[in-house]
Amino acid sequence: MKLWGGRFTKETSQLTDDFNSSIHFDHILYKYDIYGSIAHATMLGKQNIISNEEAALIVSGLKEILQDIEDDRVEFDVSAEDIHMNVEKLLIEKIGDTGKKLHTGRSRNDQVALDVRMYVKDKIIYIDQLLHELQEAIIKIAEGNIDTIMPGYTHLQKAQPITLAHHVLAYFEMFKRDRERLMDCYKRTNVLPLGAGALATTTYPLDRTYVASLLDFDGITMNSIDSVSDRDFSIEFMSAMSLIMMHLSRFSEEIIFWCSDEFRFVQLDDEYSTGSSIMPQKKNPDIAELVRGKTGRVYGNLLGLLTTMKGLPLAYNKDMQEDKESLFDSVNTLSMAIPIFTKMIDTMKINKENMYHSAGKGFTNATDAADWLVKNQVPFREAHAIIGKLVLYAIDKNKTLEELSLEEYKEVSSIFNETIYDSITLEACVNNRKVDGGPSRESVEKVIFINKNYLLNKKK
Known part of the structure; x- marks a missing residue:
């Protein structure tokens, strides 16, 4: 007989048990369920309810x-449906009828809301720590590449010279x-729903603040209906995880470009690359590609829960059992993706010469040439047009701006003099941008100092 089976005259079918049961995935909540039950039982004793x-x-x-x-x-029982009923069943088997008093003053509705909130709180802290380690790896790359000049891009076209440090920062x-975002989500997650009951609290004199x-927990929820029907905190957490994966995916996309033969900006370590089953020369960026691919999975989990919740009336509905698998899957995905991505970038080799050579192509110093004209009293729009003509001329002659003679500059505008060359070196283009x-080295060093202090303070 089910623990809730008093008003039933038949046992549920095996098909119903299998379809209704969530123990095959919600068993991972066992410690949160038990911690919550310990706190609830302690409060029941304190209040003389038991x-x-x-x-x-x-x-x-x-x-x-x-x-x-x-x-x-322990072997969990599918017929006991979920982790909550399994724990209660195990307790009754262990201590007898006294175990039947544990559920006094609560429902599975507020119990599961508590368990999931406790789980989300733990996982927010865990994922935050993984991001901390990723940021440390980024700072390490930045510190070692303050002077590593590379092309900056817009529209995947070379735009202006920057440094690798500036890029990864x-x-x-x-x-x-x-x-x-994670810490902001934590604040809204960190309120106790236990004591809401099924939807309308209870007649027992519970002390919810004591349980909190x-x-x-920072406090208690203020509406019992909302307490059991709210999954905003899970959706918000899954949204934050989706944004994390989006950022990892963007970074992965660039790593994939950078390690291609066309770029050759970086070389991935053998530990974080794979080969081809047919082409012996291949070294594939599969880790970056999988991170990029798994981003869609995390997006799908978020959309799935949003869709589940969108039409639910108050208060609790069984549909809400569907909140967990997608949440757990997203957490598991990030728990794998962030550490391996961190290791991948921490071990990759930077090809500084290739980056520098690439930055020298594509007229990435054209803006600086225009700025030189502006500093010599030419209106910006006129300067823009002059440099545009100069670039067109250089393309026709198969030259860079540095390779043009002063006479060629003067053919386009008589304002040019020999100081133009000092303003369009890659080093000048980068280090004159001190905003x-x-x-610039000066600006990047300042940012690295700020961000290292940020990491130190976050660790405390």
Whole structure:
């Protein structure tokens, strides 16, 4: 007989048990379910809803069950449906009828809401730490490549010279925002729903604030209906994870370009590359490609939960059982993707000469040539047109701007003099951009200092 089976005259069919059961995936919530039950039983004893002796026996039994599960001595029962009923069933088997008092004053509706919130809190902290390690790897690359000049791109066309340090620090900022989003999500997750009951609380004198303090929640939810029907925190977390994967995917896309024979900017370590089953020369960036591919999986999980929730009336509906598999899958995906991506970029070899050589092509210093004219009293739009003509002339002559003679410059505009050459070297193009947030050595060193302090403070 099911623990809820009092008003039923038949056992559910095996088909119903299999379809209705969630134990095959929600068993991973076991420790959160047990911690929540320990806090609930402790509160029941404190409030004299059950005796202190009964509360102590329940707590002792729950701790033994926790150890049994972690020692792999428990086989979960599909007919008990979910982790909550499985734990309660195990408790009754272990300590007898006193175990039947554990569920006093609560429902599976507020119980599962608690378990998932506890899970999300833990995983937010875990993923934040993985991002911290990724940011440390990015800082390491930046510190070693402050003077590594490379082409910056717009529209995948060479635009202006920058440094590799400046380029990778853009991703540092993305992951910084990701961490801020995670912590913001944590605040809204960190409120206790337990005590809401099925949807309308209970007549027992529960002390919800006491339970919140036992479980390290900042406070309690303020509406019992919302408490059991809210999955905003899961959706928000999955949204934050989707953005993290989007940033990893963008970085992966560039790594894939950079290690191609056409770019040859980086070389991936053998530990983080794969080969071809037919072409012996191949060294493929499969890790970066898989990160890029798994991003769609995480997006799909978010969209799936949004779709599940969009038409649900208040309060709890069984549809909400579908919130967990997608959440767990996204967490598992990030838990694999972030560490291996971190190792991949931490071990890759930077081909500085190739980057520098590439930056010298494509007229990436054309803007600086225009700026030279502006500094010599030529209106910007006129300067823009002059350099455009000069670039067209250089293309026709198969030369770079540095290779043009002063006479050729003067044929386009008499304003040019020999100082133009000092302004269009790659080094000048980079290091004259001293605006805060720019690519100059001075600016990048300042940003690295700020970001290293950020990482130190985040570690405390």
